[in-house]
Amino acid sequence: MKTALPIEVIRFKEIREKLNHTQQSFAEVLGVKNSTADIERGKSKISGSILIALIEHFQINPLWLYGKSTQQKLNTTIDTSPKVLTVTPENNEGIVLVNVKAAAGYPHNIQDLDWYEELPAFTIPLPEYRNATYRGFQVEGDSMLPMLHPKEWVLGKAVESVNSLKNHTICIVVMHDTVLVKKIQKHDSNEHLSLISINPDYPPITIQTHQIQELWEVQSKISSELDESAGNIALSQIQQTLVALKNEINQIKNNN
Structure with a gap:
């Protein structure tokens, strides 16, 4: 009679397949020799180092892995919002x-x-x-x-x-x-x-x-500085356009 695999093994394989990893490429990421085949067959246990790698690389919740939680990933969001808000005398945010x-x-x-x-x-x-x-x-x-x-x-x-x-x-x-x-x-x-x-x-x-x-x-x-070169560039472009237009007109006259 075939023995049912532990939930952590089933979910381990589920993670790999969801990430589109082969057993060999997943083993490289997790620091496992050769492949993850023995783990997925239930022959090798998920070691502490593998568990740490799952957390570090993929934010996997270990409680979910072992069937103790429905939340697959850990909340690793870092709050970067302002620590202090300021208000002006008119009661507006400054x-x-x-x-x-x-x-x-x-x-x-x-x-x-x-x-x-x-x-x-x-x-x-x-x-x-x-x-x-x-x-x-x-x-x-x-x-x-x-x-x-x-x-x-x-x-x-x-x-x-x-x-x-x-x-x-x-x-x-x-x-x-x-x-x-x-x-x-x-x-x-x-x-x-x-x-x-x-x-x-x-x-x-x-x-x-x-x-x-x-x-x-x-x-x-x-900025308190004006780009003085901007006007010169614009004037130069206008001059180039006028020269090109003049040459085009002269070419038309010569052809006629």
Whole structure:
């Protein structure tokens, strides 16, 4: 008589098949020699190291695996929403401005209400800035050139978690010891993110998501500098167009 397989074996195989892994490729991910065939036949037990790998790579709930829970995955969502909200004297939510100097202390004062009161705040009476929390940060360094210049300001919209963020979005990333403005590249695993600079002189930085305290999606920027070259470029384009048009007219006359 054929013995029924334990529930953890059945669910182990279910995980592998759902992830479209072969027994060999799944074994490589989990650090198992050769393949997972013996586990799926019930000949080998699921060891502690395999269980840890299932949690780390796929957020599998061990209680679900052993039939003690209906929730297959662990909730590993990290809260990146603002730790403090500010209100103006008019009882509106204000946009706090964090300059370069203040940004150095921001991660360490992230929940200090008195510290926020020392920072300037304002409101923008436009529809797109309603029903959401925004914060302004001053850009430091040249890692985001040519899009963002040093001393410009970016306005970020609060993000509740990395999961709700679109890939390749530019964000203000508040970690435990620094504040960075970077493009976000999400990994297949929710455990890591890459922070990408637009300036190619700066290599990508890979961080663990648990290092993030707050996340702000950049929506707009405030700049006190005008691009003087923009007008010259536009004038040059007009001149080139006129020259091309003149040459075309002369060619038509010569053909006639």
